[in-house]
Amino acid sequence: MSDTLQPIESTFPEFTSLAHQLNPTQVQQAMSLITPAQRIALLAHEHPDGDCLGSALGFAHILRQLGKTCVPVCADPAPRSFKFMPGIETLQNTLGDEQFDLVIALDAGELTRYGAIYKNHQAFLDQATILNIDHHISSSGCGQVNIIEPDAASTTELVTLFQQQTGLPLTKDAAICLLTGLITDTGSFQYPNTSPRTMIIGALLVQHGAVAEQIVKPIFRTQPLAQARFIAAAVNNAQSSLNGRLIWSYATKETLIAVGATPDMDDNASGMLRDLEGVQVAAFFKTYDDPNVTRVSLRSNEPYNVAAVCMRLGGGGHPRAAGATINKPLQAAISLVIAEIEREMQETDRQQGQ
């Protein structure tokens, strides 16, 4: 076998053409909004994640190099695990006196997705000059200029391409923020949205001083001891059926008290159960406040459709991740939902001819 090394650009033309990925007319239109603007608000959507925060903070770092006043804004505070992001302390939860010449709306294409920011500043935002950058396929675009590319793994991928195409200065602080969005929206480059271009942009951001571990560790690896104990309790309480293909567990207010956990620490309990060997569908039940109301979160592997199950129970979601609220105490809710999932899985097995 020949081990001649091909130049990377012959395999990935993207490597040499990062500066030509976006529609040039749109980039030009966006720059014609940015150039005259002096005070710029950068909006991250409500319930912020690494991508909306990374694109708002990262773009702010870039535009500050041009001498502009940049105010990143989000309706909700950033989760504690994002405290490492440079500039996170500049995040505001209001547009204040609304003295902005330009609003850059990031990672959502509908103003309502910016939550209380839109609710509290609707008159201003409805007439404001807006540049919208987003990668959601359902995005309708809420700006005069909309750079929307569903093929991008993250909005920070688009912001980086914008930087490459315009030649705006890319600082280390910006690179850290932009890589954060790339890492969170791809699950550390694990999800299928990770393209060759995504990796190349990751390489570029690392080249500019971002260190992947300093992003991955606080977000994905570090957890409070109470959370680890909560997960241990969930694993201990797990039961299964259909030869281990279906697994479920639960937590109550007593569980939280016993391990010293807070309700937000159950974040990925159902996903953790789904990733156990041999499991195809996982359910996690919780009842923390009202003992007559049980919330269930479902995760599945292909081909099992848990959204179908949740829709029959009055909930909804995606085929592989869905949820519902059941107006029953824990044990009654578990019996109802597990029977419903078993029926769905057996029906799917029949259709697949198993």
Ligand SMILES: [Mn+2]
């Ligand atoms: Mn995103």
